Amino acid sequence: MFTQKEILSEMKKYIRINSVHGTLLFVTDLLMYVALIYGVLYLPFLWMKCIASLGAGFKIANLVTIAHDAAHNSLTKYRKLNKFITVVSFMPGLFNYQLWLYDHHRLHHAMTNENIPDSYTPFSKKQYDNLPVSRRWREQIYRKPSVLFFGVYYIVERWSKAKLYPRKHIPREMHALAWRYFWLNMAYLASHVTLLLFAPVYSGTSPVTAIILGFAVPFYVFQSLYAFSVYVQHTHPRVPWFAVPPDRSTYGRQEFVSVHLVFPVWFRVLVHHVYDHAAHHVCPAIPCYQLGKAQTRLREMLGERSVSQQFSFAGLFKTMQICKLYDYEHHQWVDYNGKPTSGMTLIAEKRMYADAA
DSSP, rough: OOOHHHHHHHHHOOOOOOOOHHHHHHHHHHHHHHHHHHHHHOOOSSSHHHHHHHHHHHHHHHHHHHHHHHHHSSSSEEEEEEEHHHHHHHGGGGHHHHHHIIIIIIIIITTTSSSOOOTTTTOOOHHHHOOOOOOOHHHHHHSOOTTTTTTHHHHIIIIIIIIIIOOSSOOGGGGGHHHHHHHHHHHHHHHHHHHHHHHHHHTTTOOOHHIIIIIIIHHHHHHHHHHHHHHHHOOTTTTBSSSSSOOOTTTOOHHHHHHHEEHHHHHHHHHHTTTTTHHHOOTSOHHHHHHHHHHHHHHHHGGGGGEEEEEOHHHHHHHHHOOOEEETTTTTOOOOOOOTTOOOOOOHHHHHHHHHH
């Protein structure tokens, strides 16, 4: 059994930052996004434009993954370059740089899987029962075994509340800077939409087609992919959530609250290893282009204790069927009537976690 200190020490070996590699990833993704929007405007057939539109949404997701690394200062060795890459990469997805730093660094990484406002934080049965009827209805829709509602969830519950402009829950000292990034994103949005509105002048594409395929569809595809990612990275029948801060040296360790969703190697490279997530949470300084090797080593070290799952839609829908509400006292998933849906509780696995301490 490896100790937490030994695992962290091993993971630090993968902090090999290559600034040229990181910058090329950013430039490549940005140019591909621009090329796909160009395709929406200039490709001759509607079906071609639709494919380009879907591809643009995928590339926005890629850019946000690059921005995520740059925001951690792990993409390149230069802080100013990392910040520039982050801000630019966030623009197509309309993510606010300042709000991202607060939400992701100060909340998500510091309080992973705690009962705080975060993506897909599960309600307890009591919390759920106290929700307005409309919110309970939405929660049931969000957690249906389907891929149709990921984008709706993230736009309504997360992006608009935590990534767009500063709300009351954001520390007051951050508001001024957050508003600047909000207006920067709005300037980008206005320029992008204006360019699409005038599409008939220079491309022959109608304004409606240009707006729908050049902005609306890519934005929704991105939001859906992003929501899917944050769901599968921390939601699993074996992964615990906590009502109070857990002991991060035992069963609250980052490698036990993060999921490794296994895809073919070519796909892992295509998405910048975003699903090799446990290694990232153990050591956020590892750049995405080293995460594949780091996650493989972490899985070797953890053995059966690794929360790893080969991706399949059947597996995804099974997880979504099980993970509705969370019993924070007994550490198991329950349905909307409070009936347990998962047999593997944190208490049952406590000995396994203690062995790793």
